[in-house]
Amino acid sequence: MNKATLKEAADWYAVLADDSVTLKSREQWQYWLDANPSHKEAWEHISSVSRRFERIREGDDSNFEVVSDSLSRLQQRRLTKRSTLKSLLLFAGLGVGSWLSVTESQRVPDADYVSDRGEIKELKLSDGSKVWLNTASHMDTTFTTYRRSIHLQEGDIFIDTAVDDLARPLIVETQNGNLKALGTRFSVAEEGDQSVLAVYEGRVEIDTRWDSPRVISAGKQIRFSKGHWGVLQAADPARQSWVNHVLLAQEMPLGELLLRLERYRLGYIHVDPDVADIRVMGVFPLDDTNIALDMLAASLGVVVDKRLPWWIRVHA
Incomplete structure (x- = not known):
């Protein structure tokens, strides 16, 4: 169907x-x-x-x-x-x-670390690095004498790298290339056939195997896929704020905001086209998306219709 x-x-x-x-x-x-x-x-x-x-x-x-x-x-x-x-x-x-x-839930794949829908999971790896799994994310790790590898299967993660006593490089493997951390805090997301890197401290080197490596510095983010580089942009604060269980919106279209909230709850949120482009500013809780929806209704004057347990309609 x-x-x-x-x-x-x-x-x-x-x-x-x-x-x-x-x-x-x-x-x-x-x-x-x-x-x-x-x-x-x-x-x-x-x-x-x-x-x-x-x-x-x-x-x-x-x-x-x-x-x-x-x-x-x-x-x-x-x-x-x-x-x-x-x-x-x-x-x-x-x-x-x-x-x-x-x-639209999917079967949880075989992975070392899995977060459920609505869950944000914090991990401390054996080298001291910290990793946060965003909602519905799946990740594997392989640490050897010579290399620390993280394989992001699905979803998105945020990494705070630790200084390694063995001086092993930390590599994040994505569907479109490998990311080498250069003493840094950064997020990585798999979105469809694209990978998204946002760097908040330090630098990250991207090796796509189809082009020369690129180094992304703090405060920048980029999308990339097989054979294509996106435009280098300012790092989106929302790609970091979820670590603190909040969604930070800065002139974010309501439709995009609701799409992000939908990832943290069961069911489907429909937004009518006549309100989808309303720009939103604020900080919204991800642990309680019903409160976030009530905040939107109160501040924007939109109607949040919770007619069915698994279906919500947002309209004028």
Whole structure:
């Protein structure tokens, strides 16, 4: 089932669930539904998941309150036990497969270090270096007599390098090249087919194997992929602030901010196009994204519609 189609179905479900839905909106929904067989499949899937929540509500209010409260608490705090989520979903009658297809979660790969969705994990490596794993990130380490290697499989990490007694280089391996730390604090992210390096102290050398190595100095960041260098820019403070469990927004478009918040919670956040470009400044908690959403509603005057436990719509 196409993820984009699934999101469209969720959007239409919330529109039709609104008490003020218009006849025109219903006609537009019917047109969308009839336009493609995949639309009907996605609509039936979203409706099925939602009906299961509704049956819990109608059958036993106390059970529904327990499920809703548990879902809310899972969204508000760091997720440290994948088994907790699995048990909760089975209790709610959703089935793990149904929920994962809605939230776009993926199977956790085999990695030395893994952070769950919503979790920010701090590590101290054997050489004394500190590494932070951002939400839903996966990392391996290999330390030998001659080299310290970190392999970022997915997500993003922040590294505070330590002076090594054996003078071994510290190398971060990404899908697009190797990064050599030159006494530094820096972040590395895998975003689609691109890697992103932001340097906050010291310098980092990038060896892509398809071009001469480049050295990135403190205060700068760059995107790169196979055969392509992005534009050298000022380091984004938000790529460092998450280490302190906050999202720092400096004239950030609301749509981009919500996309980043979505990484720290279960489900999907939809933002209407008419408010997506509103510029936002502020500091928002990542351990409690519901508070962050309430802050946005209060400061920007937008409506945060939490109609479904796994779907949120932000609109004017």
